Amino acid sequence: xxxxxxxxxxxxxxxxxxxxxxxxxxxxxxxxxxxxxxxxxxxxxxxxxxxxxxxxxxxxxxxxxxxxxxxxxxxxxxxxxxxxxxxxxxxxxxxxxxxxxxxxxxxxxxxxxxxxxxxxxxxxxxxxxxxxxxxxxxxxxxxxxxxxxxxxxxxxxxxxxxxxxxxxxxxxxxxxxxxxxxxxxxxxxxxxxxxxxxxxxxxxxxxxxxxxxxxxxxxxxxxxxxxxxxxxxxxxxxxxxxxxxxxxxxxxxxxxxxxxxxxxxxxxxxxxxxxxxxxxxxxxxxxxxxxxxxxxxxxxxxxxxxxxxxxxxx
Ligand SMILES: Nc1nc2c([nH]c(=O)n2[C@H]2C[C@H](O)[C@@H](COP(=O)(O)OP(=O)(O)OP(=O)(O)O)O2)c(=O)[nH]1
Numbered sequence: 001x002x003x004x005x006x007x008x009x010x011x012x013x014x015x016x017x018x019x020x021x022x023x024x025x026x027x028x029x030x031x032x033x034x035x036x037x038x039x040x041x042x043x044x045x046x047x048x049x050x051x052x053x054x055x056x057x058x059x060x061x062x063x064x065x066x067x068x069x070x071x072x073x074x075x076x077x078x079x080x081x082x083x084x085x086x087x088x089x090x091x092x093x094x095x096x097x098x099x100x101x102x103x104x105x106x107x108x109x110x111x112x113x114x115x116x117x118x119x120x121x122x123x124x125x126x127x128x129x130x131x132x133x134x135x136x137x138x139x140x141x142x143x144x145x146x147x148x149x150x151x152x153x154x155x156x157x158x159x160x161x162x163x164x165x166x167x168x169x170x171x172x173x174x175x176x177x178x179x180x181x182x183x184x185x186x187x188x189x190x191x192x193x194x195x196x197x198x199x200x201x202x203x204x205x206x207x208x209x210x211x212x213x214x215x216x217x218x219x220x221x222x223x224x225x226x227x228x229x230x231x232x233x234x235x236x237x238x239x240x241x242x243x244x245x246x247x248x249x250x251x252x253x254x255x256x257x258x259x260x261x262x263x264x265x266x267x268x269x270x271x272x273x274x275x276x277x278x279x280x281x282x283x284x285x286x287x288x289x290x291x292x293x294x295x296x297x298x299x300x301x302x303x304x305x306x307x308x309x310x311x312x313x314x
Pocket of ligand 1: 008009010029035036037038039040041042075077080082084118119120121
């Protein structure tokens with residue numbers, strides 16, 4: 001049976017220390033007792049962001065001052081086909097006084113979430129575990145030792161997600177280098193994805209695989225690794241990554257870069273338009289460092305991926 005699609009707006013209220021808010025649905029609703037992000041149905045004539053501001057006022061008694069579009073995900077329940085528009089909410093005034101939930105909980109992304117959770121929310125919670133800054137290695141250019149030293153400095157500064165991209169590194173050095181990256185990043189509780197090489201990813205105990213756009217194009221199903229992402233340059237590629245159920249995409253270049261000289265940057269407006277309304281987190285790539293983080297997230301990016309900017313190479 002086909003059901004009318006119901007638009008829903010949900011807010012990931014986030015504290016500066018990274019904790020986010022979940023509420024437990026009250027006894028008189030469908031899925032009573034299940035945990036959710038505060039929010040509710042979009043009313044006729046309302047935009048999702050307006051609906052969310054209204055719902056958070058009604059449910060929690062707060063006035064939202066800063067929100068960002070994040071992910072959009074559709075799910076077919078027995079009772080409804082919902083299109084969930086998730087926003088990150090980082091600014092509000094007023095003290096939270098819950099009026100509708102059975103309970104509220106502030107959760108750290110790395111902690112287990114309270115159960116039971118609304119079934120549509122699994123990928124959303126996974127996306128919240130994905131760090132906001134990705135460093136992409138370039139040991140072939142820097143040298144292995146200099147890259148590992150730059151990695152240590154970045155890990156000490158809080159980096160928790162690394163893509164090993166070393167097609168240019170001598171083949172004999174690649175496994176040893178990748179294994180060393182995995183060891184160091186795992187010691188900090190971070191994640192490592194390996195570019196283009198699933199065999200190497202498994203061999204060195206990495207967390208996943210990063211697909212260049214040419215490999216994404218030829219793929220018929222999601223590779224079986226815990227984390228899989230892809231490099232994308234246009235909406236078609238982003239939608240393909242989403243349809244395959246990938247965990248994230250990189251989109252760029254946002255600004256002109258040294259790695260791709262002559263290629264003009266997308267700019268933040270175009271980036272925002274391309275990344276909007278997707279179910280998977282999108283990192284902004286190209287000529288960026290962590291100082292662009294707020295701008296990127298306001299444009300709808302999950303975070304930033306960088307080479308020179310992350311390794312502080314100028
Ligand atoms: N608020 C919220 N709803 C979610 C989440 N995940 C998810 O699948 N949903 C679904 C459950 C419901 O089918 C729908 C939200 O509808 P709702 O019944 O809570 O909406 P509402 O607050 O406007 O309530 P009502 O006026 O219909 O009583 O979206 C989530 O994280 N937060």
